[in-house]
Amino acid sequence: MPLLKIDDNKFEVGKGKTVLEVAIENDIEIPHYCYHPSLEIAGSCRMCLVQIEGMPKLQVSCNTFIGEVPPARKVDGKYDMVVHTKNELVTKERKNILEFLLLNHPLDCPVCDQAGECYLQDYSFKFGNAHSRFDEDKRVRPNENLGSQIVINHNRCILCTRCTRFTREISGTSELFVEERGYNSKIAIIEDNPLDNLLAGNVTDICPVGALLSTDYIHKNRIWNMKKQPSVCQDCSVGCNIDVFTQKDKIIRITPRENHQVNGYFMCDIGRYGFHQYENIERITSPLHKSNGGFSEISWDIAIKEIIDRLKTNGSKTAAIASPFHTNETNYMLGRLFHGLIGTFPFMEDKEITYPSGFRISGDRSPNKQGMYDLCPQIVKDLPSKIKKQNIRGIYILDNGIDIELDDIWKKILKTMDFVVVQSYVMTSLSKTADIILPGLSPFESEGTITNDRGHVQWLRPSLPTPGDGRPDWEILNLIDKTENRYVDLNDLMKGLGKQFPSYSDISLFKLGEQGISLSKRAKE
Amino acid sequence: MSKFEPILTEYIKDEDCHTLSFYKNTGGYTALKKVLDKNPDNVIEEVKSSNLRGRGGAGFSAGVKWSFIPKDTTKPKYLINNADESEPGTFKDRLLINKAPHQMLEGMIIASYAINCNTAFIYIRGEFYKEYQLLKETLAEAYQAKLLGEGILGSNYNLDIVLHRGAGAYICGEETGLIESLEGKRGWPRLKPPFPAIEGYLRCPTIVNNVETLSCIPHIINRGAEWFKSIGPEKGPGPRLFCVSGRVNNPGVFEEAMGIPLEDLIFKRAGGIPDGKKLKAVFPGGSSSAILTADEAMDVIMDFEDLVAKKSMLGSAGVIVMDETVDMVQACLNIARFYAHESCGQCTPCREGTVWLVKILTRMVNGEGKDSDIDMLLEITDNIGGLIDFSKESFGKTICPFGEAVAWPVRSFIEKFESEFRSYIQEEKVLA
Numbered sequence: 001m002p003l004l005k006i007d008d009n010k011f012e013v014g015k016g017k018t019v020l021e022v023a024i025e026n027d028i029e030i031p032h033y034c035y036h037p038s039l040e041i042a043g044s045c046r047m048c049l050v051q052i053e054g055m056p057k058l059q060v061s062c063n064t065f066i067g068e069v070p071p072a073r074k075v076d077g078k079y080d081m082v083v084h085t086k087n088e089l090v091t092k093e094r095k096n097i098l099e100f101l102l103l104n105h106p107l108d109c110p111v112c113d114q115a116g117e118c119y120l121q122d123y124s125f126k127f128g129n130a131h132s133r134f135d136e137d138k139r140v141r142p143n144e145n146l147g148s149q150i151v152i153n154h155n156r157c158i159l160c161t162r163c164t165r166f167t168r169e170i171s172g173t174s175e176l177f178v179e180e181r182g183y184n185s186k187i188a189i190i191e192d193n194p195l196d197n198l199l200a201g202n203v204t205d206i207c208p209v210g211a212l213l214s215t216d217y218i219h220k221n222r223i224w225n226m227k228k229q230p231s232v233c234q235d236c237s238v239g240c241n242i243d244v245f246t247q248k249d250k251i252i253r254i255t256p257r258e259n260h261q262v263n264g265y266f267m268c269d270i271g272r273y274g275f276h277q278y279e280n281i282e283r284i285t286s287p288l289h290k291s292n293g294g295f296s297e298i299s300w301d302i303a304i305k306e307i308i309d310r311l312k313t314n315g316s317k318t319a320a321i322a323s324p325f326h327t328n329e330t331n332y333m334l335g336r337l338f339h340g341l342i343g344t345f346p347f348m349e350d351k352e353i354t355y356p357s358g359f360r361i362s363g364d365r366s367p368n369k370q371g372m373y374d375l376c377p378q379i380v381k382d383l384p385s386k387i388k389k390q391n392i393r394g395i396y397i398l399d400n401g402i403d404i405e406l407d408d409i410w411k412k413i414l415k416t417m418d419f420v421v422v423q424s425y426v427m428t429s430l431s432k433t434a435d436i437i438l439p440g441l442s443p444f445e446s447e448g449t450i451t452n453d454r455g456h457v458q459w460l461r462p463s464l465p466t467p468g469d470g471r472p473d474w475e476i477l478n479l480i481d482k483t484e485n486r487y488v489d490l491n492d493l494m495k496g497l498g499k500q501f502p503s504y505s506d507i508s509l510f511k512l513g514e515q516g517i518s519l520s521k522r523a524k525e
Numbered sequence: 526m527s528k529f530e531p532i533l534t535e536y537i538k539d540e541d542c543h544t545l546s547f548y549k550n551t552g553g554y555t556a557l558k559k560v561l562d563k564n565p566d567n568v569i570e571e572v573k574s575s576n577l578r579g580r581g582g583a584g585f586s587a588g589v590k591w592s593f594i595p596k597d598t599t600k601p602k603y604l605i606n607n608a609d610e611s612e613p614g615t616f617k618d619r620l621l622i623n624k625a626p627h628q629m630l631e632g633m634i635i636a637s638y639a640i641n642c643n644t645a646f647i648y649i650r651g652e653f654y655k656e657y658q659l660l661k662e663t664l665a666e667a668y669q670a671k672l673l674g675e676g677i678l679g680s681n682y683n684l685d686i687v688l689h690r691g692a693g694a695y696i697c698g699e700e701t702g703l704i705e706s707l708e709g710k711r712g713w714p715r716l717k718p719p720f721p722a723i724e725g726y727l728r729c730p731t732i733v734n735n736v737e738t739l740s741c742i743p744h745i746i747n748r749g750a751e752w753f754k755s756i757g758p759e760k761g762p763g764p765r766l767f768c769v770s771g772r773v774n775n776p777g778v779f780e781e782a783m784g785i786p787l788e789d790l791i792f793k794r795a796g797g798i799p800d801g802k803k804l805k806a807v808f809p810g811g812s813s814s815a816i817l818t819a820d821e822a823m824d825v826i827m828d829f830e831d832l833v834a835k836k837s838m839l840g841s842a843g844v845i846v847m848d849e850t851v852d853m854v855q856a857c858l859n860i861a862r863f864y865a866h867e868s869c870g871q872c873t874p875c876r877e878g879t880v881w882l883v884k885i886l887t888r889m890v891n892g893e894g895k896d897s898d899i900d901m902l903l904e905i906t907d908n909i910g911g912l913i914d915f916s917k918e919s920f921g922k923t924i925c926p927f928g929e930a931v932a933w934p935v936r937s938f939i940e941k942f943e944s945e946f947r948s949y950i951q952e953e954k955v956l957a
Binding site: 056135158 | 694711713716865866867868869870871872873874875876877878879880881884885888895901908911921922923924
C-alpha cells in the first residue's frame with residue numbers, strides 16, 4: 001500500500017485514491033469548491049492546489065492520484081508521495097485564488113441566504129485576505145430564474161460547475177450549462193428546458209456559495225436561528241435521510257443528509273417541499289366523540305375507558321387496519337392488541353423513477369410498508385370479504401393521514417359497523433366516520449423506527465413538538481392494552497418487539513444512530 | 526553550413542502545387558509506399574530518432590508522443606491533425622494547407638499507420654473556409670486514388686479522414702480543448718493526466734499533431750532521421766516555417782533551418798524595418814511568448830533551448846516585430862485584451878485575472894493610472910500564470926497553459942519597458 005505523507009501526518013492509503021480524498025477522510029482541511037464526492041472531477045476552481053515534492057508545479061489535490069512509486073523514486077526512502085498543504089507557497093496560492101473569486105463578488109453576506117454555511121465566507125475567513133485590492137468596477141448581472149423553484153444570483157456564482165455536472169451526471173436531465181465565455185461565463189438554461197426536474201432542489205445544496213437559491217427558502221431565515229434535527233423523509237418508501245430545520249415550532253426547510261446505504265447525498269423535491277402539506281390541515285388535538293352528527297371533545301380517560309369497554313363486549317368481533325404511514329412500533333402494537341383480523345386499506349402506487357446515478361423515487365409513496373408487514377405478519381389480503389363472512393361489527397383504524405375517498409366497498413362496511421375508532425392527527429373523510437377519534441401525531445412529530453423498501457431500518461426523530469393533547473401513536477395503543485404488559489417507553493417497546501420478531505432483535509434507537517441498520521446485511525452476518 | 530533549401534515549401538510557387546498529380550510528380554506518396562511495408566514501431570522509432578519536435582507551440586518530441594500510445598489496448602486509436610492555427614502572428618499552417626495539402630495528408634496517413642489508427646481527423650480553424658473547401662477536394666482526390674479508405678495502395682491498411690471545422694475559439698487549438706470541441710462539447714481543456722495519448726478523443730488513445738509537424742513526416746521517412754537531424758541544432762532540428770509580421774518591409778512566411786539567428790530573419794529575410802526606424806521589441810514565438818528587447822533579439826537564435834534561456838520561447842515561431850514608434854502600454858493592453866476575450870472561463874485565475882489586467886491597463890491608458898498599478902499588474906500575472914522561471918515551483922496554475930500564455934507576455938512588457946508604463950502614470954498621458 002502506498003505510503004503518503006501530508007504535512008506531518010503519515011497514511012497508508014488504498015491505491016487510486018486522490019490526495020484530497022485522503023485529506024477529507026482524515027480531517028485535514030484542503031479548501032475546495034468544484035470537487036464534490038458524487039461528481040466527476042473538474043479541477044477548475046484551483047482552490048485545492050497543494051505542493052507535492054518532486055513535481056515542478058503546484059497540483060490540484062482533487063486530481064492527484066496516489067500510487068506506489070519504484071524504490072528509487074521514494075521520498076526519504078519510504079514515502080510514495082509527500083504533500084504540503086500549509087507551507088508558504090500553498091498558503092499564498094490560496095489567498096490568490098480567493099482574491100480572484102471575490103473580485104466581482106458583491107460581498108452581500110448580510111442579505112445572503114448562504115451566510116453561515118458558505119464556503120466563500122469560511123475559506124476567506126481562514127485563508128483569505130482581510131482587504132480588497134480591486135479598484136475597478138465589478139461585473140454586475142441581474143438574478144435569473146432557472147426553474148420554477150430555483151433562482152441564480154450570478155454575482156455570487158464562482159462557476160465551480162457543480163450544478164451543471166449534477167444535472168448531467170446525477171439527474172441526467174442536463175438542463176444547466178455554462179453560457180458565454182471567459183469573464184462573461186454564466187450558468188444558464190435554454191428557455192424551453194427549465195430546471196424543473198424532481199431533483200432540482202439539490203443544486204441549491206451542492207452550490208458552495210449563495211448563487212443557487214430555492215424560492216421556497218429565499219430571505220426566509222438565517223441559518224443560525226434554526227434548529228437542525230436529523231431525521232428520515234416519509235414521502236416514499238426509500239426513506240432519504242434528511243435534516244429538518246425548524247424555528248419556533250415551524251419547519252423552515254429540509255435538506256438531504258448523507259447516507260450511502262440509502263440516498264447518497266441527495267433527496268427529491270417531493271420530500272424537500274413535502275412539509276408544506278401539513279401547514280394548513282384540520283388538525284385534531286384532542287380525543288373526539290361523535291355526538292349529534294358532529295364531534296365533541298372528551299378526555300383521554302373517558303375515551304380510553306369507552307374503547308376498552310367496547311372491545312371487551314365485541315370480543316374477537318373487532319377488526320383492525322394497519323398503516324404503512326405509521327412506525328414499526330405503532331404497527332407492532334396494533335398487531336399485538338388485535339389477535340383477530342388485521343388488514344389494510346388499498347395502497348396507492350405511483351410510477352417509480354430511477355435516475356442515471358441510481359437515485360430513485362419509489363412508486364410506493366408510503367414510508368413503512370415493509371416494516372408494517374414485518375411486524376404485522378397476520379395482515380390478511382382481502383379484509384372486506386372476511387369482515388362480511390365473520391360478521392365483524394367493530395373496527396380500529398390507524399389512519400394514513402391522507403384524505404382520499406374510500407371505495408364503495410369500504411364505505412358500505414364502515415356504515416354497517418357498530419363501533420369505529422380512528423387514530424388520526426388530521427380530520428380526513430375517514431376519521432369523520434369514527435365514533436371516537438384519538439389524536440396521534442403528524443409525521444414530523446412522531447418518533448420511532450421505519451423500515452424502507454430494501455429492509456433498512458432507520459430512526460425517525462421528531463422535529464416539531466406535540467400540539468394540544470395529541471399522543472404518540474404507539475402510546476395510544478399502549479393505553480388500550482388492558483393487560484399488565486404495558487411498555488414503559490419506546491426503548492422498552494423495541495426490546496419487546498425484538499423478542500417476538502428476531503430479525504428486529506437487539507435494535508435500539510442508539511444502535512440505529514444517524515445511519516440506520518440494514519436487516520438483510522444483518523441476516524447475512 | 527551549406528545554404529538551406531526549402532523542404533516543406535519547395536514547390537509553393539507552382540500554380541498546381543496543391544493537386545495530387547503535381548504532388549505525385551514531385552515524389553509525393555513515395556514515403557507512404559515505403560512505410561506500408563514496415564513495422565509501425567519502426568516508423569515511430571525513425572521519427573523519434575529524428576528529434577522532430579512539435580511545431581504547434583509546445584515543442585514536444587513527436588516520436589516520443591507517438592510512443593505513448595498503449596500497445597495492449599483494444600480501444601480504437603485516433604490521430605487528430607491540429608489545423609486550428611489561431612496564435613496571433615502565426616500563419617504558416619494556412620500556407621501549408623493551401624500549397625501542399627497532400628504533403629500534410631501523407632504525413633497524416635503515415636502517422637496514423639504508425640500508431641495503428643483507422644480514423645483520423647483534421648480539425649480546421651473555422652475561419653479557414655477557403656482552406657476547408659480545398660481540403661474537401663484534397664480528401665476526395667486521395668480517396669479516389671486509394672490513398673485513403675480501405676486497402677490503401679493495395680495494402681491491408683484502412684484509414685478514413687474526417688474534416689471538422691472549429692467554431693472560432695483560440696482555446697480549441699489547445700489539444701484537449703480541441704478534443705472536447707471535436708466531441709461536440711464546450712471547448713474547455715481537460716485536466717491532465719490522463720494525457721490524450723492514453724485518454725483522448727472519446728476517451729480513447731489519441732495523438733494530436735500540428736499541420737507543420739505532420740508535413741515533416743514524409744521527408745523524414747524518405748531521407749532518414751540522420752538527414753533531418755543534420756538540419757540545425759541537434760536537439761530541435763529540421764526545417765521551420767517562420768512567420769514574420771509587424772513592422773517589417775517584407776512580412777511573410779519564411780522556411781529556414783531551425784537555429785537561424787533572429788536578426789537574419791528580421792533584417793535579411795523580412796527586409797528590415799520600414800522608414801529607417803529602430804527595432805524596439807520582438808515576439809519570437811507568437812503572442813504567448815515573452816517579448817525580447819532589441820538587444821536580446823539581436824543575440825538569439827531561433828532554437829527551443831536558446832529562447833528558453835532568454836526566458837521566452839520558440840512557440841509557434843510567429844515573429845511579431847515592433848519598432849520604436851510602437852507604444853508598449855497600448856501593445857500590452859492589446860495583447861491582454863486578446864487573452865481576456867479568448868479565456869475559456871474554466872479556471873478561476875485566468876477567468877478573473879485576465880480581465881483584471883485589462884481593466885487596470887485600460888485605466889492606465891486613459892490617464893488614470895496609479896503608482897501601485899505596476900506592482901499590481903506584475904503580481905496578477907504571477908497569480909495567473911506564474912513567473913517566467915522554470916526553476917521555481919510557481920508556474921502552471923491553470924488546467925491548460927493559457928494562464929502562462931497571458932502572464933508571460935504581459936509581464937515581459939512591464940519588466941522590459943517599465944519606464945513607458947511609469948510615464949503613463951506620471952504624465953497622465955491621454956491618447957486621442
